[in-house]
Amino acid sequence: xxxxxxxxxxxxxxxxxxxxxxxxxxxxxxxxxxxxxxxxxxxxxxxxxxxxxxxxxxxxxxxxxxxxxxxxxxxxxxxxxxxxxxxxxxxxxxxxxxxxxxxxxxxxxxxxxxxxxxxxxxxxxxxxxxxxxxxxxxxxxxxxxxxxxxxxxxxxxxxxxxxxxxxxxxxxxxxxxxxxxxxxxxxxxxxxxxxxxxxxxxxxxxxxxxxxxxxxxxxxxxxxxxxxxxxxxxxxxxxxxxxxxxxxxxxxxxxxxxxxxxxxxxxxxxxxxxxxxxxxxxxxxxxxxxxxxxxxxxxxxxxxxxxxxxx
Amino acid sequence: xxxxxxxxxxxxxxxxxxxxxxxxxxxxxxxxxxxxxxxxxxxxxxxxxxxxxxxxxxxxxxxxxxxxxxxxxxxxxxxxxxxxxxxxxxxxxxxxxxxxxxxxxxxxxxxxxxxxxxxxxxxxxxxxxxxxxxxxxxxxxxxxxxxxxxxxxxxxxxxxxxxxxxxxxxxxxxxxxxxxxxxxxxxxxxxxxxxxxxxxxxxxxxxxxxxxxxxxxxxxxxxxxxxxxxxxxxxxxxxxxxxxxxxxxxxxxxxxxxxxxxxxxxxxxxxxxxxxxxxxxxxxxxxxxxxxxxxxxxxxxxxxxxxxxxxxxxxxxxxxxxxxxxxxxxxxxxxxxxxxxxxxx
Ligand SMILES: Nc1ncnc2c1ncn2[C@@H]1O[C@H](COP(=O)(O)OP(=O)(O)OP(=O)(O)O)[C@@H](O)[C@H]1O
Ligand SMILES: [Mg+2]
Numbered sequence: 001x002x003x004x005x006x007x008x009x010x011x012x013x014x015x016x017x018x019x020x021x022x023x024x025x026x027x028x029x030x031x032x033x034x035x036x037x038x039x040x041x042x043x044x045x046x047x048x049x050x051x052x053x054x055x056x057x058x059x060x061x062x063x064x065x066x067x068x069x070x071x072x073x074x075x076x077x078x079x080x081x082x083x084x085x086x087x088x089x090x091x092x093x094x095x096x097x098x099x100x101x102x103x104x105x106x107x108x109x110x111x112x113x114x115x116x117x118x119x120x121x122x123x124x125x126x127x128x129x130x131x132x133x134x135x136x137x138x139x140x141x142x143x144x145x146x147x148x149x150x151x152x153x154x155x156x157x158x159x160x161x162x163x164x165x166x167x168x169x170x171x172x173x174x175x176x177x178x179x180x181x182x183x184x185x186x187x188x189x190x191x192x193x194x195x196x197x198x199x200x201x202x203x204x205x206x207x208x209x210x211x212x213x214x215x216x217x218x219x220x221x222x223x224x225x226x227x228x229x230x231x232x233x234x235x236x237x238x239x240x241x242x243x244x245x246x247x248x249x250x251x252x253x254x255x256x257x258x259x260x261x262x263x264x265x266x267x268x269x270x271x272x273x274x275x276x277x278x279x280x281x282x283x284x285x286x287x288x289x290x291x292x293x294x295x296x297x298x299x300x301x302x303x304x305x306x307x308x309x310x311x
Numbered sequence: 312x313x314x315x316x317x318x319x320x321x322x323x324x325x326x327x328x329x330x331x332x333x334x335x336x337x338x339x340x341x342x343x344x345x346x347x348x349x350x351x352x353x354x355x356x357x358x359x360x361x362x363x364x365x366x367x368x369x370x371x372x373x374x375x376x377x378x379x380x381x382x383x384x385x386x387x388x389x390x391x392x393x394x395x396x397x398x399x400x401x402x403x404x405x406x407x408x409x410x411x412x413x414x415x416x417x418x419x420x421x422x423x424x425x426x427x428x429x430x431x432x433x434x435x436x437x438x439x440x441x442x443x444x445x446x447x448x449x450x451x452x453x454x455x456x457x458x459x460x461x462x463x464x465x466x467x468x469x470x471x472x473x474x475x476x477x478x479x480x481x482x483x484x485x486x487x488x489x490x491x492x493x494x495x496x497x498x499x500x501x502x503x504x505x506x507x508x509x510x511x512x513x514x515x516x517x518x519x520x521x522x523x524x525x526x527x528x529x530x531x532x533x534x535x536x537x538x539x540x541x542x543x544x545x546x547x548x549x550x551x552x553x554x555x556x557x558x559x560x561x562x563x564x565x566x567x568x569x570x571x572x573x574x575x576x577x578x579x580x581x582x583x584x585x586x587x588x589x590x591x592x593x594x595x596x597x598x599x600x601x602x603x604x605x606x607x608x609x610x611x612x613x614x615x616x617x618x619x620x621x622x623x624x625x626x627x628x629x630x631x632x633x634x635x636x637x638x639x640x641x642x643x644x645x646x647x648x649x650x651x652x653x654x655x656x
Contacts, residue, residue: 208419211374215414216407216434216485220399226433230424306424306469 001299004310008295015291016284020076023283024069027276034085034274049088072280081281086273092281095266100285102172103262106254107247109178110186114243117190119236122197123224126232129202137194144191153184153257170259181258185251189243196239201232230304237304241297245290320347320388321493321525322371322410327385327395329363329370332378339599340366342549344385345623350492351523355536355543355557357572361593363549364529365415368495370395372406389493408438411486415498417478421470427454428466431485438489453484457514476507480514487518494519495527500535512539533572537561542629545569548594548604551623555630563644565632567612568605570644603635611642 035046050056057063075082081092121137128134160180161169171177204210205228213227252264263282270278302308325345331338341363348354356364369375371387371394387394389410392401411434414420422430431453432446441449447466454462457480470478479499486494496515500508516539519526528540536543537557545553545560545568553566564570571589591608594600602617603609609616616635623631624638636642 208414208416209422211369212412212414212420212482213422213433214374214406215372215412217403217405217437218407218433219403222437227422227425304424307471 001302001310005295005299008291008298012288012291016287017073019287020073020280020284021069023280024072025065027274027279028065030274032274034276072277076284081284082277084270084275084278086270086275086278092277095278096263096281096285099261099263099266102260103248103251103255103264106178106181106185106251106260106262107244109182110189110247110251111244113182113186114189114193117186118193119197119233121190121194122199122236123201123229123232125194125198126201126205127220127224134198138198141191141194141198144187145195149184149188150253150257152187153180153254156180156184157257170257172258172260177258181254181260184257185247185254189247192239192243193236196235197232200235201228204228204232207231234301234304237297237300241290241294244293245286248289249286321350321352321390322527323347323386323388324367324371325386325388327367327370327387328383329366329375329380330383331380339549340380341370343620344546344549344551346544346551346554348493348525348527351525352542353519353526353528353540355540356527356529356546357531357533357536357543358546359531359593362546364531364546365497366549367546368412368497368527368529371495372410372412373402374412404438407434407486407491408489409491410493410495411489411491413479413482413486413494413496413499416502417475417482418502420482421478423470425469426466427468427470427473427481431466431481431488434485434489449488450484453488454481457481457484457518459484475503476511479503479507479511483511483514483518487522487524490522491524493525493527495529497529498531499528501530501532515539533561545572548600550604550633551631552605552633553631554623559627559630563627563630565626565630565637565644566605566634567609567642567644571608603633611636 035049047056055063055068072082079093081096084090084092084095087095118141121141125134125137157169157180160166167176167180168174172181201224210223210227213223218227249264251260251262252268254260255262255264256268263285266278267282269275270282302310324347327341327344328339329341331340344363344367346354356367358364366375366380370380370382370385371389373394375382382395385395389405392405394402394405421427428447428450432443432450435441435446435449436443439446451462451466454465459465459477459480465473470481473481482499499515500511503511512535515526518524528536530536537560540557542554542556543560544551545566547568553560553564553569555563555565560569561573564573568589575588589608594604594607602615602619603612603621606612606616611634613636621633621635621638623633626632626637632638634642637644
């Protein structure tokens with residue numbers, strides 16, 4: 001198992017290199033640059049800025065993109081994502097370290113909510129397919145999937161913050177500020193999880209070995225918990241990798257709605273500002289996270305299915 | 312049917328009807344089946360594919376998916392409990408404890424996500440007040456008893472690490488670990504190759520003899536019935552057409568369907584002769600049949616065979632037939648080549 005994990009981690013290196021290179025050229029090809037928006041920048045200062053970011057050589061001649069990429073990758077190998085092209089006094093590492101914990105916390109509560117709602121709903125729906133106890137959770141799941149979170153978010157704000165005044169419209173100070181954003185972000189995943197759980201459980205509950213378990217005198221609860229859940233949750237767990245990645249990276253809409261100072265907002269702003277290093281840093285950070293989560297999920301899947309071996 | 316064993320019956324099934332209400336129509340899978348089985352007895356249920364053998368037996372343990380399945384009528388009395396209508400709790404207390412089941416396909420009937428040991432000892436954990444360690448030890452000896460080598464280690468294996476025959480041994484160990492009074496075996500050897508079939512049958516016979524367990528043995532192989540069972544039922548289109556001690560069933564058929572089945576057995580000493588096949592096909596289970604379900608294919612059938620439902624009647628001592636003409640003494644089905652049969656078995 002250790003060999004499997006180390007092997008996968010080593011595979012990450014070329015993946016990240018390719019992503020870094022592609023992103024590097026893509027953002028450089030996009031029109032505009034990090035210093036365009038600041039009207040006050042004099043040509044003199046601009047030259048200095050470009051020198052600071054190694055975009056020109058010491059003598060002021062333009063430095064080729066390949067050489068700049070080389071500079072970037074050299075720093076990257078040391079874990080240094082460079083200074084932000086926008087906020088020259090801050091490094092990208094600092095910005096990520098500051099904002100990511102907030103995004104991670106939002107993702108954590110959203111995932112918890114998604115699991116707490118989605119799993120029981122899916123299991124209940126699977127027990128009596130095509131009965132009211134299936135239709136009701138399944139319709140909610142369908143609605144949850146269909147309604148985008150930039151609709152749910154403002155609706156929740158309108159009702160709970162403006163009308164009932166139970167919570168604040170925006171912010172991220174108190175635990176109470178966590179509620180609406182987590183619901184907004186988590187609802188979609190709760191709906192997906194419910195559907196996947198229902199499908200996985202239905203598949204398993206129709207298997208012969210479930211009949212064997214019943215024939216042994218197992219109670220319904222025992223049949224579900226001991227015999228069906230492990231196999232029934234395989235599709236759910238496979239989905240958790242992309243889901244966690246989606247929760248972490250896809251939170252920028254929710255972060256914008258609720259004015260949460262998370263990484264998602266920094267990332268989107270960086271893209272608009274052509275903050276080259278911040279965009280690159282965030283993309284690489286997200287990519288590494290996704291690869292890591294998928295690795296964790298793959299390990300869990302092998303552990304769940306006795307027939308699988310680490311290859 | 313009233314058999315002399317009735318007073319001692321362990322399980323008494325009376326007028327069981329299990330229908331499936333599907334979109335395509337109602338499938339009358341079991342349509343008025345009655346039988347009883349006494350303590351320690353071995354009862355065979357023979358019949359071709361789709362005749363309702365499995366549905367009849369799954370009904371007894373209420374293992375039929377409902378819906379689409381429904382019990383239209385009947386009782387299954389097991390020690391004064393009607394298994395068809397008792398509470399879930401009562402049923403669960405009997406299932407896997409006093410009444411166990413072995414299934415046709417050992418490849419899919421074991422849980423691929425659970426260790427063999429955990430599955431084998433589960434009936435003990437459910438029904439007996441034993442510690443896990445004690446149950447585990449009992450599981451090891453149960454596996455040894457069914458002839459599994461290296462049982463301690465095999466307890467920790469998963470089903471995919473076992474061959475088909477070995478898995479069926481595991482199923483037997485699991486079903487018998489609570490020493491049930493009745494074991495229902497639904498074609499336990501059909502999915503296995505011939506040599507393994509013989510081993511499993513031998514094992515089942517041995518275990519049954521040692522423990523005095525009554526067995527309902529479902530098969531479509533008449534040869535197995537004659538070697539293994541005291542008594543047998545012949546099922547066709549969800550009904551029992553004939554019931555008798557196995558020897559009588561073979562040497563003195565009292566129903567044209569049974570007679571035809573005997574003629575369809577390939578005889579060892581009859582090389583070169585074309586195999587007899589029963590003309591026609593079993594009736595469509597979604598249509599209700601007024602009279603004898605076999606009438607359409609029967610060479611003796613008359614108009615009256617089609618008109619009213621024909622019940623099983625005792626036409627000779629211990630020998631029950633649902634053929635109207637046999638009941639009326641109008642036809643005598645001469646022994647279905649007894650010589651060939653004895654050579655065959
Ligand atoms: N869940 C179900 N829904 C609808 N029809 C069913 C269902 N289960 C069984 N049947 C029908 O019931 C009838 C009897 O099936 P059963 O499985 O009892 O046959 P069998 O005698 O055991 O045959 P085999 O030797 O092939 O196992 C068949 O016509 C089958 O199609
Ligand atoms: Mg069957």
